[in-house]
Amino acid sequence: MYLAVPMVMYACERLTRALRSSVRPVKILKVAVYPDYVSVHIRTLGDWTRELKNVFSKVCRPPTEGKSGLLRAEYDRDVGAMSNPSFPKVLIDGPYGAPAQDYKQYDIVLLVGLGIGATPMISIIKDIINNMKRLEGDVESGNPGDASTSASFRTRRAYFYWVTREQGSFEWFRGVMDEIAESDKKSVIELHNYCTSVYEDGDARSALIAMLQSLNHAKNGVDIVSGTRVKTHFARPNWRNVYKRIALNHREQRVGVFYCGAPVLTKELRDLAQDFSRKTNTKFEFHKENF
Numbered sequence: 001m002y003l004a005v006p007m008v009m010y011a012c013e014r015l016t017r018a019l020r021s022s023v024r025p026v027k028i029l030k031v032a033v034y035p036d037y038v039s040v041h042i043r044t045l046g047d048w049t050r051e052l053k054n055v056f057s058k059v060c061r062p063p064t065e066g067k068s069g070l071l072r073a074e075y076d077r078d079v080g081a082m083s084n085p086s087f088p089k090v091l092i093d094g095p096y097g098a099p100a101q102d103y104k105q106y107d108i109v110l111l112v113g114l115g116i117g118a119t120p121m122i123s124i125i126k127d128i129i130n131n132m133k134r135l136e137g138d139v140e141s142g143n144p145g146d147a148s149t150s151a152s153f154r155t156r157r158a159y160f161y162w163v164t165r166e167q168g169s170f171e172w173f174r175g176v177m178d179e180i181a182e183s184d185k186k187s188v189i190e191l192h193n194y195c196t197s198v199y200e201d202g203d204a205r206s207a208l209i210a211m212l213q214s215l216n217h218a219k220n221g222v223d224i225v226s227g228t229r230v231k232t233h234f235a236r237p238n239w240r241n242v243y244k245r246i247a248l249n250h251r252e253q254r255v256g257v258f259y260c261g262a263p264v265l266t267k268e269l270r271d272l273a274q275d276f277s278r279k280t281n282t283k284f285e286f287h288k289e290n291f
Contacts, residue, residue, distance in 0.1 A: 099287035106256035111160045114261025163194040193232040247282040259288040
């Protein structure tokens with residue numbers, strides 16, 4: 001008997017671990033301006049996520065050109081069932097609030113995504129562009145529009161920095177990045193891609209790549225590293241210079257700094273926000289979340 005109790009406890013503990021390990025929560029990106037669909041971004045890294053992709057690949061339409069592997073299936077609201085009856089059942093736990101949703105409180109925002117942490121930042125950028133389109137359309141038509149939307153939306157300039165180690169990561173949002181670059185007629189969004197696995201700026205090898213980049217971008221309008229219209233930089237951003245430029249460009253304004261990614265960059269970005277808030281008349285307010 002004295003052996004049975006520890007063995008039962010051990011078995012229960014292993015069972016609990018097994019059940020917990022079978023749960024794989026994924027981050028869901030819900031674009032507010034498109035209430036008729038939910039976009040799910042999952043990095044296929046390992047057996048479980050690859051199998052999940054295979055399940056959806058079998059029931060979704062094949063990706064359209066320029067959509068970078070986007071899989072989509074339609075839901076028929078009238079019928080009340082998926083147009084494809086074999087579509088897997090999806091359960092969504094949430095939605096939950098996140099620090100990034102406060103971006104509308106700022107005229108100027110600095111958005112930083114590390115790896116897959118770019119997901120909520122891409123959502124913000126799309127929301128900014130579509131809100132501005134809606135407000136401009138109301139002005140041109142003479143329609144005052146939704147007063148609550150106009151009052152709550154203040155953003156007029158956004159800087160987006162996406163830092164990733166793998167060049168292939170740019171495939172995740174290639175279609176979205178091209179869409180943003182094309183639709184941002186007034187250059188409200190400043191996009192910066194950084195690939196840290198390539199040689200640093202100033203290296204002779206990166207100089208050669210940069211030359212090829214410039215030639216191809218001038219001729220075809222496409223960056224050879226990311227495959228998008230957004231030019232890719234090498235190594236890591238100089239964050240002090242990033243803050244300094246924004247402080248000089250937006251004196252006496254509040255800047256919302258939103259970061260999503262690994263905790264390794266949190267301290268540097270927060271410290272710089274505090275430092276420049278003390279030394280300049282531009283106030284940086286830091287918000288972060290971990291993906």
